[in-house]
Amino acid sequence: MTNTLSKKNNTEVTILLPLPPTAGWKGEGIAETIENIIKNTSTITYHLIVGRHLINEISTGELSEKIKAQTLTLTPVGWYSKKIDLKTSRIVKRLSLILFKISFWAFLLKAFIKYIFSAPKAETIWIPIPMFGIFGKLFAKKLIISFWDPFVFEYSGFDAMQKIMCLSYMKAGLKTADVIITQSLINRNFLVDFLNIDKEKVNLVKNGSPDYSNFIIDKNITIDNIKTYWNTGHQDNTDNRNYLTNLLLFAFKKANLAVIRQELNKCILHRLITKASHKESKIIIISTQYRPYKGFGSLFKVLNKIIENYSDSFDFKFIFTGFVPEGFFREYPWAYGCIFEMNRVTTEQHAYIYAISDLAVHPSFVEGGLGTYPMFESASVGVPSLSHIGRHMLELEDDCNKSLEIMCIDLLTLDKAVETIMNMLTNASLRSKNIELINSIKINWQDIGNKYTELFKRVTDVA
Numbered sequence: 001m002t003n004t005l006s007k008k009n010n011t012e013v014t015i016l017l018p019l020p021p022t023a024g025w026k027g028e029g030i031a032e033t034i035e036n037i038i039k040n041t042s043t044i045t046y047h048l049i050v051g052r053h054l055i056n057e058i059s060t061g062e063l064s065e066k067i068k069a070q071t072l073t074l075t076p077v078g079w080y081s082k083k084i085d086l087k088t089s090r091i092v093k094r095l096s097l098i099l100f101k102i103s104f105w106a107f108l109l110k111a112f113i114k115y116i117f118s119a120p121k122a123e124t125i126w127i128p129i130p131m132f133g134i135f136g137k138l139f140a141k142k143l144i145i146s147f148w149d150p151f152v153f154e155y156s157g158f159d160a161m162q163k164i165m166c167l168s169y170m171k172a173g174l175k176t177a178d179v180i181i182t183q184s185l186i187n188r189n190f191l192v193d194f195l196n197i198d199k200e201k202v203n204l205v206k207n208g209s210p211d212y213s214n215f216i217i218d219k220n221i222t223i224d225n226i227k228t229y230w231n232t233g234h235q236d237n238t239d240n241r242n243y244l245t246n247l248l249l250f251a252f253k254k255a256n257l258a259v260i261r262q263e264l265n266k267c268i269l270h271r272l273i274t275k276a277s278h279k280e281s282k283i284i285i286i287s288t289q290y291r292p293y294k295g296f297g298s299l300f301k302v303l304n305k306i307i308e309n310y311s312d313s314f315d316f317k318f319i320f321t322g323f324v325p326e327g328f329f330r331e332y333p334w335a336y337g338c339i340f341e342m343n344r345v346t347t348e349q350h351a352y353i354y355a356i357s358d359l360a361v362h363p364s365f366v367e368g369g370l371g372t373y374p375m376f377e378s379a380s381v382g383v384p385s386l387s388h389i390g391r392h393m394l395e396l397e398d399d400c401n402k403s404l405e406i407m408c409i410d411l412l413t414l415d416k417a418v419e420t421i422m423n424m425l426t427n428a429s430l431r432s433k434n435i436e437l438i439n440s441i442k443i444n445w446q447d448i449g450n451k452y453t454e455l456f457k458r459v460t461d462v463a
Helices: 002-008 029-040 052-059 064-068 090-117 133-139 156-164 167-176 185-194 226-233 243-251 257-276 296-310 326-331 347-355 373-380 391-400 414-426 428-440 445-461
Strands: 011-017 044-051 072-077 124-127 142-146 179-182 202-204 281-286 315-320 339-341 359-362 385-388
Touching: 011 029, 011 090, 011 445, 029 445, 044 052, 044 090, 044 445, 052 072, 064 072, 072 090, 090 133, 124 133, 124 445, 133 142, 133 167, 142 167, 142 445, 179 185, 179 445, 185 202, 185 391, 226 257, 226 347, 257 281, 257 315, 257 339, 281 414, 296 315, 296 326, 296 414, 347 373, 359 373, 359 414, 373 385, 373 428, 385 414, 385 428, 414 428
Parallel strands: 011 044, 011 124, 044 072, 124 142, 142 179, 179 202, 281 315, 281 359, 315 339, 359 385
Antiparallel strands: none
16 A cells, blocks of 8 residues: 555656667666666656567566556657668768668657657656757646767767757757756767756756676686676576477567577686686676777777787787677787677676676777776676777866776776786785775765656646
C-alpha cells in the first residue's frame, strides 16, 4: 500500500530521446548519463520515448528494476534511416541526408503522436539533446532541454548533423525551454555569451563519476580467469525459437543484434586470452566510440611509435570498446594482430576488461563534461589511466584545484606521449599515485541524482 501511494505521489517526467539507428544504448555517453540519472533520482517516475531498436537493450539492462517497480515506462518509436556513408558520391550523400532528415522528423512526429494518444503523459517533457524545443513546448506545460556540448559545430565530420541542428534553429528551441541543463562552465558560457540565452534558465549540473568497483569485489579478475566470470556479466536473452523462425527473423533484419554482438565478443575475448596470456603482454584499453573529435589519428601515431620502439620487450594488445575505422588497419598493418574490438559490452563486462588491462588511454580532444568517464571507470577497478589534455581536463583541474599532470597525456607531442605511456606501464609508484588522484576527485552519482530530483520537482511543481 505504501509503495503504491508513493508511486502516485511521484513527480512524472517524459523523456524524448531520438537516438538514431546507428546508436546503441551501451557505449553512448548520452545514454549512459541518462541511465545514471534515472537510477539515482528518487520519487520521480520517467516515461522514456525512444527508438524501437533500443528497447530490448534498455529493458534487459540495469534499468530493468526501475521498469519492474513501474517508475520507468518505455514507449518505442520506429526509425527508417540508414547511416550516411561519407565516402559516397555527392549526389548519393545529399540524398542520404535528405532521407535522414525525413526520418528524423518522422520520428519526432510519431513520438509526439504517441505522447498524445498512447504513451503515459507527464506535464514536464525533458529532451536531453538541444533539438525539437519549439515542438516540445507545444505539448508540455514545462520543457527542460539538456545541452551537452557544442561539438557538432566544430568538426566537419559532423556535416550531416550540422545541417539538421543549425545554430538559429537550435537557439530558437533553447529559448522556448523553461530550464536548460548543462554540465560544464564552458558549455554554460557558450549558451549565455554566444547564443545569448537567459542565464537564469541555465542550470549547471556536473555529471557524476562512474564506479565499477562493485563488479570486482571478491574477484581477482585476470586474463587467465576472466572467461569464468564473463557470461555472468550478460543476461542471455536467446530463446528457443526453431531454426525456421530464426532464419525468417534474420532475413527480415529482426535478429537480436545484442545477442549476436555478445557472441562475437566471446570470440574476440577468446582470441585475446590466447594471445595475451604471458607476462610480457601489456594490455591498453581505449574505451570510446569513434567520433571526429576523439583523436584517433594522433592516438594511432603514438601507438605505432610504441610498437616500433618497444615491441621487442613487450607484447602490446589494444582493446577498443567500439569499432575502429578500416583506414587505420590499412595504414598500420600491425593493428590486425594487436587490436581487439569489443563493441557494446555490458557494464559488468566493461568492468572486467578494464580489470585485465594495464592502462586506459582516452584520446578525445574535447568532452562535454569535466574529465572523462573512462578515467573514473578504470581507476575504480585499480587500473591507471591517461586522458588527452583538452578543455574538459583543464576545467576539471580548475574545479578541483589540484594538479592533474600525472593523469594527463598530450598525444600531439609524439615522443613525449610515448614516454608518458611507457612510464605509466612500468612504474608501480606512478601507477598508484595516478589511481589515488583520480579516485580522490570523483563525483558521487547519488549526489547528482539528488540535484536532478530537486530540479525536476521544482520545475514540475510550478507547472
